[in-house]
Each structure stands twice: as structure tokens, then as C-alpha cells.
Amino acid sequence: MKVFLDHASTTPLRPVAKQALLEGLGVSANPSSVHTLGQQTRHMLEDARDSIAKSLDCNRSEVIFNSGGTESDNQAIKGLYWQRNKDKDRKIIISAKTEHHAVLDTIEWLEKSQKAKPVWVDVDSRGELNYQQLETLISDHGDEIALISLMWANNETGVITDIQHVCQLAREQSIPVHSDAIAAAGHMPISFKDSGLAAMTVSGHKLGAPIGIAVLIVGRSVKLESLVHGGGQERAMRSGTMNYPLALSFAAALEESVEQLDWRERELGKLRDYLETKVAKLIPEVEFTTSGANRLQDNSHMIFPGCQGDSLLFLLDLAGVEVSTGSACQAGVIGPSHVLMAMGKTEEEANGCLRITLGYNSTKADVDAFLDAIESAYAGAKRAGMSAR
Ligand SMILES: Cc1ncc(COP(=O)(O)O)c(C=O)c1O
Structure with missing residues (x-):
């Protein structure tokens, strides 16, 4: 599944x-x-x-x-x-x-x-x-x-x-x-x-x-x-x-x-915080890109140093977990996210990002599946290095 x-x-x-x-x-x-x-x-x-x-x-x-x-x-x-x-x-x-x-x-x-x-x-x-x-x-x-x-x-x-x-x-x-x-x-x-x-x-x-x-x-x-x-x-x-x-x-x-806005704020906010707390424990070097900013409760944006977000995405996909790098992809040309570049990130940082977004049918089991897969996906993506593009 x-x-x-x-x-x-x-x-x-x-x-x-x-x-x-x-x-x-x-x-x-x-x-x-x-x-x-x-x-x-x-x-x-x-x-x-x-x-x-x-x-x-x-x-x-x-x-x-x-x-x-x-x-x-x-x-x-x-x-x-x-x-x-x-x-x-x-x-x-x-x-x-x-x-x-x-x-x-x-x-x-x-x-x-x-x-x-x-x-x-x-x-x-x-x-x-x-x-x-x-x-x-x-x-x-x-x-x-x-x-x-x-x-x-x-x-x-x-x-x-x-x-x-x-x-x-x-x-x-x-x-x-x-x-x-x-x-x-x-x-x-x-x-x-x-x-x-x-x-x-x-x-x-x-x-x-x-x-x-x-x-x-x-x-x-x-x-x-x-x-x-x-x-x-x-x-x-x-x-x-x-x-x-x-x-x-x-x-x-x-x-x-x-109609679901209150539920979303409360429950998806809790789920997102749970996800970020666990990721921080599993992979302490992860940077939470927007922490402290006023942001949507269902979005978690992270930078995984030393790897390509695309490799991470591919390995997570193989493990059955679909996420996004959120990076620009126009007419088949993939590049570092223009959003992260505008925030002053380096190309290397912008290439190592992952966007997790929760929705109306997201469950704790979904987040747990991501948490189960992320450590080995990150290790694999780091081994693949920065030359995946
Ligand atoms: C912020 C934002 N603006 C515009 C669009 C384009 O919308 P649509 O896919 O409905 O043309 C998107 C979709 O990715 C979006 O996220």
C-alpha cells in the first residue's frame, strides 16, 4: 500500500x-x-x-x-x-x-x-x-x-x-x-x-x-x-x-x-509536530527550513545535508512513501527550488530538500511509514552523493 x-x-x-x-x-x-x-x-x-x-x-x-x-x-x-x-x-x-x-x-x-x-x-x-x-x-x-x-x-x-x-x-x-x-x-x-x-x-x-x-x-x-x-x-x-x-x-x-478547518489545525498540526520531533531525533543534522515562521500546520519542509532530495524522493518512493522535493520542474527540466534560492539557501542546500504535506485523509500510520523509511533512504541518498542530477 x-x-x-x-x-x-x-x-x-x-x-x-x-x-x-x-x-x-x-x-x-x-x-x-x-x-x-x-x-x-x-x-x-x-x-x-x-x-x-x-x-x-x-x-x-x-x-x-x-x-x-x-x-x-x-x-x-x-x-x-x-x-x-x-x-x-x-x-x-x-x-x-x-x-x-x-x-x-x-x-x-x-x-x-x-x-x-x-x-x-x-x-x-x-x-x-x-x-x-x-x-x-x-x-x-x-x-x-x-x-x-x-x-x-x-x-x-x-x-x-x-x-x-x-x-x-x-x-x-x-x-x-x-x-x-x-x-x-x-x-x-x-x-x-x-x-x-x-x-x-x-x-x-x-x-x-x-x-x-x-x-x-x-x-x-x-x-x-x-x-x-x-x-x-x-x-x-x-x-x-x-x-x-x-x-x-x-x-x-x-x-x-x-468545515474541517478546526480539525485540520488541531489534528494535522499535532501530526506534523510529531513527525518533526521524530525526524529531529532520528536524523539530528536535518534542518527544518521554516521553523519559527508563521506557516501552515500541514506542511513540513526539511533540508537533508549531503544528499540530493531527488535521490531521497526516489528511495522513499521505492519504500512506498510518496513525498516531494517541492523543487521547480518545468518541461522536464529539474533544478534547485527557486523558492529556497530566494530564501538565500545555497544550491546544495536547495537540492537537498524534502516537502511533506498532510491532507484530509492523512493518518499517524502514514507518518510512521515515513519515519520507518527515512533513515535508510537518507543513508542511501548520501551514498549516491550530490551528483544525481
Ligand atoms: C501556489 C500555486 N499557484 C498556482 C498553481 C497552478 O495551479 P493549477 O495547477 O490549478 O493550474 C499551483 C499548483 O501547483 C500552486 O501550488
Whole structure:
């Protein structure tokens, strides 16, 4: 039996999400059709929208469905950038090098093709943002800034950003803030209404819904240019026939995730602390990358000195335990994690990391299986040395 400890990549489909998906697939009609069947699927879609609005504490009209977190991040950043440069030149985009590639590469594309000027806020060695630097940037360049995009929680390290504080700083200069909340939503309490955000990304497959469904929450008064043109669905921000079965499934997964937040905080927090205490005893040289930082309770990020995280991952996989290095893997090119490099780690340190992420069906037996396997996997990975790449 495989033990799955890589929930931050894609968490297994929740039974409630599967049931909702099947319910949606049971009726075939275009939700924009006026006939009875069309109205039936429209109701399904709008029920999903209501439920998501409740789970994320936003208005139902702010929920824009699309195909995934990558699309949401692209839509938010390009859309806000284009909108903010309509009447006046505002070329600066503030973000951080610890963001997911869906954000980083979008900003870099805007830099190459649309004269955007990215400014990256530093993080410290634990991955926490330099808020002082952000404040100075905003007060020095306020009217040149198109937008700020900072993730709510980091998908590799689990480190949490104080989004309310970021939005307070931005509000004084009326700068729109987007947050990629993919790692945070359903993992910690999120209120879009209280956050002060202009736009927020949440993706289904990190919550127990299928891959290929996400939302971009866009504040009611926020204007952004659309990436996709066509039939004008979803406030004309995302044309295309709406995928009501996936929307229903996403809503069910998110609702259950939010219902389980207290349990998650308490039980997965305990399990993660147990795992880290045991690992520290078994392998005293392990560095807990983010210890002391404000981080998600279900994430443990470690550096194993003197080995490649990939070797460790491979040996753990052979022992039936699935984890991740959390490192960048784009189009088959594997390199040291850009997140750890941004935190000031050396390439060698960044290559030796392991990310364990717990999920809604994780048990102590899963963690014990990891603990049983880690010592010999580490010994094997050290023997393989640093030349595995
Ligand atoms: C923080 C973050 N942003 C964006 C994405 C991309 O989302 P999707 O896979 O839904 O396109 C991911 C998924 O790995 C992620 O973890």
C-alpha cells in the first residue's frame, strides 16, 4: 500500500466532490440555454457559485469560474496590468521570487513583451516577507505601481503572508492587490471580504476537487481586461460555456475543506509536530527550513545535508512513501527550488530538500511509514552523493 504525503501537489478526490461531479454529469445542457434542461444546469452552476462565495466569504457575483490556478493567476495579473495602463503609465508590478511559476512567468512575460517593470520584495531565510521594504516601495513609487501580487501561503514551504497588512499598505495608494491563495484556501481561514484584495486565485485540485477547475475571485468594483473573448460569460471575464459539473464538484470539496478547518489545525498540526520531533531525533543534522515562521500546520519542509532530495524522493518512493522535493520542474527540466534560492539557501542546500504535506485523509500510520523509511533512504541518498542530477 502506497503512503501519500504529497497533498500540496494534488490532494485525492474527496468522495463528496466525486458525488457532486457525477450529479453534474447526469444532466447535459448548456447553462446559457433558456429551456428547462438549460435552466437545470444553470441552477447547478449558480448553487456552486453560492456555496463557493459562502466558503470564501465573498459576494456571489465575485466568483469567476475558469480552468485552473494558472489561468486565474494569468487573468488577474495580465488583466489588472492592462487595465491599470489604460489611462496612465503604471509599469511596476510588485511581487516576490518565492511565488509559483504561474505568477513569476506571467510577470516576466509582461516584462519582456509589455514593458512591465517587476520589483521583487525580499524574503528572509525562513521565507517571511520583508514588509518594511514593501512599505517603502509603495510610498516611493505609489503612482507608478500597476499591481501587487503576493501569495497567501507558499506552496513549497507553507509560509503564510500577512495579506491584510499588504492590502492596508496598498490601500493608501489605491493599488490593487492580487493573491494566489491556492495553498491557503481550505487550509486556513480565508475571508476575501475582510482581506482587502482586488482578486484572489483558488484552485480545485488542491482541495479534493478534480484537476481543471478554479476560480478567480474579483472584487465587485474591480475592473480587469479579459484574457479570453467570446460569449461574455462570467461577467465577460471568462467567455466559454461554463463547466457546471466541475463547478459543483469544486464547491463540494471547498465546503468540506472549510468545515474541517478546526480539525485540520488541531489534528494535522499535532501530526506534523510529531513527525518533526521524530525526524529531529532520528536524523539530528536535518534542518527544518521554516521553523519559527508563521506557516501552515500541514506542511513540513526539511533540508537533508549531503544528499540530493531527488535521490531521497526516489528511495522513499521505492519504500512506498510518496513525498516531494517541492523543487521547480518545468518541461522536464529539474533544478534547485527557486523558492529556497530566494530564501538565500545555497544550491546544495536547495537540492537537498524534502516537502511533506498532510491532507484530509492523512493518518499517524502514514507518518510512521515515513519515519520507518527515512533513515535508510537518507543513508542511501548520501551514498549516491550530490551528483544525481
Ligand atoms: C501556489 C500555486 N499557484 C498556482 C498553481 C497552478 O495551479 P493549477 O495547477 O490549478 O493550474 C499551483 C499548483 O501547483 C500552486 O501550488
